[in-house]
Structures are given as structure tokens and as C-alpha cells.
Amino acid sequence: MGQRIEMPRYIKIAVDVAVRIHKGDLPEGVKLRGRSILASEYNVSPETIRKSMKLLDDTGVVKVNKGSGVIVKSKEKALDFINGFKDKESIGMIRSNIKNLLQQRKDIEKEINELNEKVIDYSYRFKNSNLIDHVEIEIPESSHIINISIGESRFWHNTGATILGVKREDKVYISPGPYWEFKEKDILLVVGDEGVLDRIKKYLNDTN
Numbered sequence: 228m229g230q231r232i233e234m235p236r237y238i239k240i241a242v243d244v245a246v247r248i249h250k251g252d253l254p255e256g257v258k259l260r261g262r263s264i265l266a267s268e269y270n271v272s273p274e275t276i277r278k279s280m281k282l283l284d285d286t287g288v289v290k291v292n293k294g295s296g297v298i299v300k301s302k303e304k305a306l307d308f309i310n311g312f313k314d315k316e317s318i319g320m321i322r323s324n325i326k327n328l329l330q331q332r333k334d335i336e337k338e339i340n341e342l343n344e345k346v347i348d349y350s351y352r353f354k355n356s357n358l359i360d361h362v363e364i365e366i367p368e369s370s371h372i373i374n375i376s377i378g379e380s381r382f383w384h385n386t387g388a389t390i391l392g393v394k395r396e397d398k399v400y401i402s403p404g405p406y407w408e409f410k411e412k413d414i415l416l417v418v419g420d421e422g423v424l425d426r427i428k429k430y431l432n433d434t435n
Contacts, residue, residue: 236271236275237271237275237276237278237279237282238279238282238312240265240269240271240275240276240279241279241280241282241283241308242308242309242312243269244259244279244283244288244289245283245288245305245306245308245309245312246305246309248288248289248299248302248305249302249305249306249309251302253299254299254302255299255300255301255302256298256299257298257299258295258296258297258298258299259280259289259296259297259298259299261296262276262277262280280297283308284297286304286307286308286311287300287301287304288300288301288304288305288308336402339402340401340402362388362415362416362417362418362419362423362424362427363394363414363415363416363417364414364415364417364424364427364428364431365412365413365414365415366409366410366411366412366413366414366415366431367431367432368411368412369432370409370411370431370432371433372409372430372431373409373410373411374408374409374410375408375409376405376406376407376408376409377390377403377404377405377406377407377409378405378406380409382430385426385430386417386419386423386426386427386430387419387420387422387423387426388417388418388419388423388426388427389417389418389419390403390415390416390417391416391417391418392416393407393409393413393414393415393416394413394414394415394416395410395412395413395414399416415427
């Protein structure tokens with residue numbers, strides 16, 4: 228469920244007044260009560276009411292006349308204001324949700340990288356204990372996956388193996404993403420079940 232964005236108080240009051248105008252509770256042409264009375268009704272300062280009325284004045288819902296108060300101007304404009312506010316609120320919620328999801332993805336990717344580093348570390352430490360079926364396999368020169376990305380190759384789908392990292396020119400790249408392209412003599416660090424090595428060899432040398 229998306230998080231609801233907390234809007235400034237003066238905007239909430241402006242929307243509430245617009246709703247009352249649209250419903251007919253505050254008819255066109257009627258003079259609204261003074262700022263101090265409205266401030267008491269909404270339990271806010273007169274300055275907050277002033278900002279609310281200014282917003283409604285700018286959008287043609289009311290007319291603010293210095294010295295003579297605020298006059299309800301347009302029921303139609305009140306509806307436009309309400310609908311416009313809803314659209315802006317929805318866009319704000321979407322942006323907020325995207326921001327939150329991006330942060331969650333960043334946190335998840337960080338956690339995955341840390342876990343993969345641990346798996347690789349444990350794999351080397353317990354390589355002969357059979358606790359972790361860690362496999363290193365070099366991509367042959369004639370392999371059909373050279374210059375193809377991990378995503379395009381559907382590596383896991385075709386082998387059942389999870390790529391933890393790739394050794395390339397004395398460097399180990401942890402958790403390569405779906406756009407990582409395989410190169411000749413890359414050494415893949417993978418984990419899988421007991422038959423994973425045979426499946427990888429068959430897949431890397433597949434000429435179909």
C-alpha cells in the first residue's frame with residue numbers, strides 16, 4: 228500500500244472550503260466569515276487562513292477583496308480545484324512510492340551483494356567440505372554465450388546455477404547484473420545442486 232503524503236494545513240483547508248462551495252453549503256456570491264472566525268473554526272492561525280484564501284483566489288474559486296472580505300465566486304472552479312488537487316496528490320504519491328521502492332531495491336541489492344561475498348568467502352574456506360557446492364568454470368573460446376548478457380542467455384533457466392561472481396583479468400566482480408556480458412576466458416563462480424557442473428559444461432559448449 229502506498230504511503231499517503233502529508234499536505235500542508237492551508238492546502239487541506241482550501242480543499243475543504245472548495246468542497247463546501249461545490250456542495251452548495253457556501254453558495255456563489257456569499258461572503259465568507261472573517262479570517263479570525265475561520266481560524267477558530269479550523270483551529271489554525273489567521274495567517275494560515277490567509278494562505279488558504281489566497282490559493283482559492285488564485286484559482287478563481289473565491290474573490291479576496293481588501294477591506295470587504297472573501298466572496299464565493301465559482302462553484303465550477305471549486306470542482307476544478309478539487310480535481311486538480313486530487314491529481315497532484317496522486318502524482319505526489321506515485322513519486323513518493325517510486326522513491327521508496329528505489330531505496331528498497333538499493334538496500335536489497337546491497338544485502339544480496341553482501342550475502343554473495345559471504346558465500347564466495349565460505350566457498351573458498353570450505354571448498355573441500357562439501358558444505359557448499361561452489362563451482363568455478365571457465366568460458367571456452369568457442370562458447371555461444373560470448374558477448375551475450377546474463378539476461379539474454381537465461382543462464383539460470385538453462386543451467387539451474389546462480390552466478391555469484393565472475394573472475395576477469397585477476398579481478399572478481401560480485402553479483403554481476405543481467406546486463407553483464409560474458410567474455411572469453413571469464414571464470415564463472417556459481418552455486419547449484421550436484422548436477423550443476425555437467426549442465427553448465429553442456430550449456431557452454433552447446434552449438435545449437
